[in-house]
Amino acid sequence: xxxxxxxxKLALKDRTKLREIETxxxxxxxxxxxxxxxxxxxxxxxxxxxxxxxxxxxERAETRLKNGMVMIEKLRKENLTALPPIPQKxxxxxxxxxxxxxxxxxxxxxxFRIGITTVRDLLxxxxxxxxxxxxxxxxxxxxxxxxxxxxxxxxxxxxxxxxGYTIVTAIVTDGFSNMYLVWFNQDYVYERIQDAKNLAxxxxxxxxxxxxxxxxxxxxxxxxxxxxxxxxxxLTAGISQKMMRLMIETNISFVHLxxxxxxxxxxxxxxxxxxxxxxxxxxxxxxxxxxRESKRRLVYEExxxxxxxxxxxxxxxxxxxxxxxxxxxxxxxxxxxxLPFKLTNAQKRAISEIEHDLSKPIAMNRLLQGDVGSGxxxxxESAMLHVIESGFQVAFMVPTYVLASQHYERLKADLQxxxxxxELLTGSTSPSEKSRIKESxxxxxxxxxxxxxxxxxxxxxxxxxGLVIIDEQHKFGVKQxxxxxxxxxxxxxxxxxxxxxxxxxxxxxxGDLDVTVIDEMPVGRKKPKTLLVSNSRRDEVFxxxxxxxxxGTGVFWISPLVEESDxxxxxAAKEIYEEFVKGPFSNYSVGLxxxxxxxxxxxxxxxxxxxxxxxxxxxTTVIEVGIDIPHANIMVIEHPExxxxxxxxxxxxxxxxxxxxxxxxxxxxxxxxxxxxxxVHTFDGFSLSEYDLKLRGPGEFxxxxxxxxxxxxxxxxxxDADVLFEAREDAKxxxxxxxxxxxHPDLLEEIRRRYGERVKFxxxx
Ligand code: ADP
Ligand code: MG
Numbered sequence: 015x016x017x018x019x020x021x022x023k024l025a026l027k028d029r030t031k032l033r034e035i036e037t038x039x040x041x042x043x044x045x046x047x048x049x050x051x052x053x054x055x056x057x058x059x060x061x062x063x064x065x066x067x068x069x070x071x072x073e074r075a076e077t078r079l080k081n082g083m084v085m086i087e088k089l090r091k092e093n094l095t096a097l098p099p100i101p102q103k104x105x106x107x108x109x110x111x112x113x114x115x116x117x118x119x120x121x122x123x124x125x126f127r128i129g130i131t132t133v134r135d136l137l138x139x140x141x142x143x144x145x146x147x148x149x150x151x152x153x154x155x156x157x158x159x160x161x162x163x164x165x166x167x168x169x170x171x172x173x174x175x176x177x178g179y180t181i182v183t184a185i186v187t188d189g190f191s192n193m194y195l196v197w198f199n200q201d202y203v204y205e206r207i208q209d210a211k212n213l214a215x216x217x218x219x220x221x222x223x224x225x226x227x228x229x230x231x232x233x234x235x236x237x238x239x240x241x242x243x244x245x246x247x248x249l250t251a252g253i254s255q256k257m258m259r260l261m262i263e264t265n266i267s268f269v270h271l272x273x274x275x276x277x278x279x280x281x282x283x284x285x286x287x288x289x290x291x292x293x294x295x296x297x298x299x300x301x302x303x304x305x306r307e308s309k310r311r312l313v314y315e316e317x318x319x320x321x322x323x324x325x326x327x328x329x330x331x332x333x334x335x336x337x338x339x340x341x342x343x344x345x346x347x348x349x350x351x352x353l354p355f356k357l358t359n360a361q362k363r364a365i366s367e368i369e370h371d372l373s374k375p376i377a378m379n380r381l382l383q384g385d386v387g388s389g390x391x392x393x394x395e396s397a398m399l400h401v402i403e404s405g406f407q408v409a410f411m412v413p414t415y416v417l418a419s420q421h422y423e424r425l426k427a428d429l430q431x432x433x434x435x436x437e438l439l440t441g442s443t444s445p446s447e448k449s450r451i452k453e454s455x456x457x458x459x460x461x462x463x464x465x466x467x468x469x470x471x472x473x474x475x476x477x478x479x480g481l482v483i484i485d486e487q488h489k490f491g492v493k494q495x496x497x498x499x500x501x502x503x504x505x506x507x508x509x510x511x512x513x514x515x516x517x518x519x520x521x522x523x524x525g526d527l528d529v530t531v532i533d534e535m536p537v538g539r540k541k542p543k544t545l546l547v548s549n550s551r552r553d554e555v556f557x558x559x560x561x562x563x564x565x566g567t568g569v570f571w572i573s574p575l576v577e578e579s580d581x582x583x584x585x586a587a588k589e590i591y592e593e594f595v596k597g598p599f600s601n602y603s604v605g606l607x608x609x610x611x612x613x614x615x616x617x618x619x620x621x622x623x624x625x626x627x628x629x630x631x632x633x634t635t636v637i638e639v640g641i642d643i644p645h646a647n648i649m650v651i652e653h654p655e656x657x658x659x660x661x662x663x664x665x666x667x668x669x670x671x672x673x674x675x676x677x678x679x680x681x682x683x684x685x686x687x688x689x690x691x692x693x694v695h696t697f698d699g700f701s702l703s704e705y706d707l708k709l710r711g712p713g714e715f716x717x718x719x720x721x722x723x724x725x726x727x728x729x730x731x732x733x734d735a736d737v738l739f740e741a742r743e744d745a746k747x748x749x750x751x752x753x754x755x756x757x758h759p760d761l762l763e764e765i766r767r768r769y770g771e772r773v774k775f776x777x778x779x
């Protein structure tokens with residue numbers, strides 16, 4: 015089928031190929047007997063339809079080719095996909111997995127560990143990859159270190175005892191040369207294979223003194239059973255690959271009980287397999303086509319369900335309404351006029367978009383995204399002032415204590431001429447201060463409260479919270495954002511992030527937000543000159559740093575670790591600090607900053623750095639987010655390979671903030687050099703993010719386990735970006751017509767099953 019399809023495609027462009035089709039069909043007709051009986055008739059018809067085509071006029075030949083494509087699709091659907099037999103017994107798919115066949119309480123406990131709790135979960139435990147046991151072994155094509163999956167003839171099987179070990183060896187051949195399959199201390203293997211003529215096996219190829227060898231391969235005697243594609247699953251201790259396969263195989267007929275969540279018209283529009291064939295096909299594909307199509311459908315389904323749930327959340331959110339804020343903009347205007355600089359056009363645009371949101375009777379739910387140093391804080395301050403002018407309170411949540419107090423100081427300075435009460439609430443606030451501040455918040459005296467996670471504690475309640483702002487959103491989870499939002503009624507929300515998020519990610523992880531991008535830097539900003547320096551040339555960096563310090567610059571010296579560790583060979587912050595104080599920088603003032611220090615000490619050393627009393631600040635990534643020290647123009651990063659590029663970009667964004675020439679040194683030990691070179695020349699946060707997302711996947715990319723959204727089982731945001739856009743479009747169209755999914759109960763049920771918590775929050779909250 016695949017051959018005819020590609021021939022048709024060629025022939026549509028090039029008429030001379032028509033002859034080739036005829037020859038091919040003629041030869042195919044002779045092999046009709048190999049085709050399954052039930053379809054050999056139709057196969058014959060199919061082949062004959064294309065004979066004599068080269069003599070037809072162009073137009074008619076084309077029509078035939080197009081018809082041919084449709085016929086191929088049909089034949090494939092009928093013959094290359096299949097359904098398992100209908101089960102005799104019924105079962106509740108959502109019953110505990112111990113009720114599945116071959117499971118029981120003993121195995122259930124083990125399955126729990128990999129998140130399989132119901133019968134349905136078992137069916138949705140998809141293979142990680144497949145062994146294709148349909149192809150004969152070809153020893154010439156083997157490569158050491160790669161996985162081989164093949165069927166081969168057995169030459170000899172023997173069992174030996176060496177130093178108390180049992181060694182079973184099977185010699186197999188491809189007809190030209192031999193290779194070895196070896197099992198240690200697995201006597202039972204001998205019993206199983208000693209009489210086998212053919213073995214299907216898989217494993218990693220090794221070179222053993224010039225002989226190809228596979229140790230402990232997966233195998234099956236292949237004398238009677240037809241060759242097939244065999245699934246390989248993620249396992250847990252106590253459950254073997256064979257057992258897992260068996261458990262799924264014996265329960266696979268229950269796919270008949272799965273309800274189709276996707277609307278029929280979408281299945282047709284996107285030409286997808288139905289859910290039963292899909293779940294069957296992902297485990298036990300009847301053909302290459304079956305496997306490919308099952309995968310395609312699952313990718314679509316996964317993305318569609320996520321997009322649909324997010325759009326639903328969003329529509330529900332909007333339908334709840336918001337409180338329109340009434341303001342003239344006097345406070346904000348006064349503040350903006352007091353600034354020592356002019357706003358960039360991008361900042362102006364962001365401010366007016368937010369003004370528009372605030373005055374609408376729909377709660378604002380906006381993501382403000384802008385590269386490090388693009389000036390998001392000013393935009394946030396303007397929004398705060400509008401909301402305060404309308405008589406509401408503002409909560410401003412940030413991920414670290416250091417950043418919270420920096421924002422607090424800055425707000426106090428920026429707004430000193432306005433009569434606004436601002437407080438700082440963090441985990442380090444003293445108990446008496448805490449209760450004073452909480453009291454004041456609940457009375458409504460405090461207009462702006464800046465804080466860390468301390469803000470979402472249960473006992474913090476507001477008088478009339480109108481706006482929630484979250485800085486560096488990527489450091490928080492969705493739940494934390496929602497917890498803070500729930501402290502007011504229909505509050506407006508603004509989240510900010512400097513980690514530029516590729517569109518595919520923002521659609522999946524922030525799909526319920528509107529996005530504003532600040533795509534312009536304040537004038538006069540210079541890019542930090544970024545240099546990759548070998549560790550052996552540290553001394554030269556020391557000299558350069560000394561020269562620059564004498565001109566008044568401040569230096570950040572970054573390490574990925576606080577303390578020395580036996581496990582990883584990394585220069586830790588404390589170690590570097592001690593080295594500097596004793597050695598190269600003994601005549602300078604060196605400071606140390608890391609997350610494990612008490613808060614007052616952190617603030618003290620930051621202040622001394624700000625006042626130039628400390629010249630070199632050795633630090634961990636606590637300074638990564640938001641820290642603003644205008645005279646710091648040098649940053650040295652140890653072990654840059656341990657950071658994500660977006661994170662490195664954040665770090666680099668800490669220097670040169672006053673517009674001076676600045677330098678970022680990456681001290682490398684020679685690993686991941688290519689990635690780092692890309693970083694050296696790239697200053698666009700978006701490109702850096704894309705690059706890293708491709709290399710590391712979304713989990714690593716977001717750099718936080720608490721982003722609160724599920725990992726994809728099967729979709730890949732890079733490879734499947736197109737499918738994502740299609741799924742998004744389909745979900746939008748569907749929900750616009752039926753926002754509560756009243757006429758698609760099975761879809762609603764599936765969304766609830768997967769994203770219940772999220773959807774529920776909106777329903778109650
Ligand atoms: P980020 O977007 O990384 O949070 P900030 O809001 O901290 O950036 O702003 C970075 C620095 O740039 C601050 O010192 C701020 O005062 C300054 N700044 C903001 N907007 C402008 C502007 N339009 N022109 C010049 N400097 C600006
Ligand atoms: Mg910031």
